[in-house]
């Protein structure tokens with residue numbers, strides 16, 4: 168993974184090279200803290216040890232008995248997004264679906280669309296109590312029964328040491344994978360949580376973890392020596408100068424889900440104490456015809472993170488005599504995408520709008536390992552510099568309690584606030 172922060176300097180937000188030089192002592196201190204946390208496998212920091220601590224063998228054993236047409240992963244947040252990022256980018260041969268929402272029409276459509284007799288179900292929940300995941304799993308289990316499929320023969324559980332799913336796995340002797348200790352869900356893509364789906368979809372886990380390990384080896388006591396820390400420190404420095412939004416814009420359809428994964432990582436880790444940086448999901452070249460107007464001419468309150476593979480397959484553009492389009496004929500879609508990437512990057516810089524370029528060699532296992540690990544390390548560094556509690560997510564609990572109270576799942580004052588909503592309806 169390479170990070171080019173040149174366009175983050177001397178823009179509207181006024182970040183100077185000297186500011187990064189001044190920040191580098193803080194980066195060194197943060198790196199020391201991170202390395203101490205890794206050495207002690209402290210909660211959260213343990214995620215940065217996964218290239219060494221994640222053992223692919225149990226994952227391969229759990230997946231080995233199946234040869235499915237479909238993989239249905241039932242999980243939400245970090246229990247689905249890492250797997251989805253990996254199978255969207257690298258998966259081959261198996262139709263991988265993710266039930267991470269409880270929209271009835273959408274769930275029904277997916278269950279009607281897959282042949283459950285040739286589907287493997289991976290139900291994933293660290294806590295084993297997440298309402299969406301447990302509800303969807305109960306629906307899937309009933310659909311399998313209705314289809315005459317023995318769900319116990321086609322279900323793999325990924326969960327913590329205790330809880331509903333662990334009890335169910337024990338009771339029915341289901342294949343069960345352990346979520347890693349001390350790794351919050353949004354940091355668990357490179358663990359059993361993300362890698363079961365990847366294994367079923369034919370991803371080379373060793374190459375993926377080797378890419379992550381290579382990025383881990385590049386963590387250093389200076390932002391100028393570590394791509395991950397360069398990104399974490401630069402995004403932090405820009406946030407401190409007003410970049411309230413970070414628009415992540417991969418120039419590859421296969422990385423669109425990566426932007427969704429990044430959004431949870433960045434928002435749930437850094438959105439604390441009335442601070443943080445809002446991740447916006449964009450896609451190149453498509454959003455050049457959409458959000459780019461705002462990024463270039465709207466408020467100077469954001470940075471754009473442009474992500475791309477340096478190499479990719481290509482498609483030739485046939486010659487044409489279409490008026491004014493002959494310059495495209497004989498070129499290729501890859502050349503057009505490359506020109507648009509560099510033009511968008513320059514367009515933002517010309518307008519004083521800060522942007523950062525992240526490149527991986529290819530959308531392959533090594534590249535994704537580098538990218539996912541690099542963003543996780545960047546996030547941890549940003550959290551250290553911002554002095555926030557990177558690895559907790561207390562703010563999401565209020566809504567969970569309110570919903571549970573509304574459903575009669577207990578007495579929660581939060582539910583009272585829902586029924587007391589101020590109304591002003593306009594018909």
Ligand SMILES: O=P(O)(O)OC[C@H]1O[C@](O)(CO)[C@@H](O)[C@@H]1O
Nearest residue numbers: 244245246292293294297352563
């Ligand atoms: O794996 P679990 O416990 O079902 O949690 C799923 C997701 O919900 C959260 O805990 C937030 O509610 C995320 O941090 C997590 O990725």
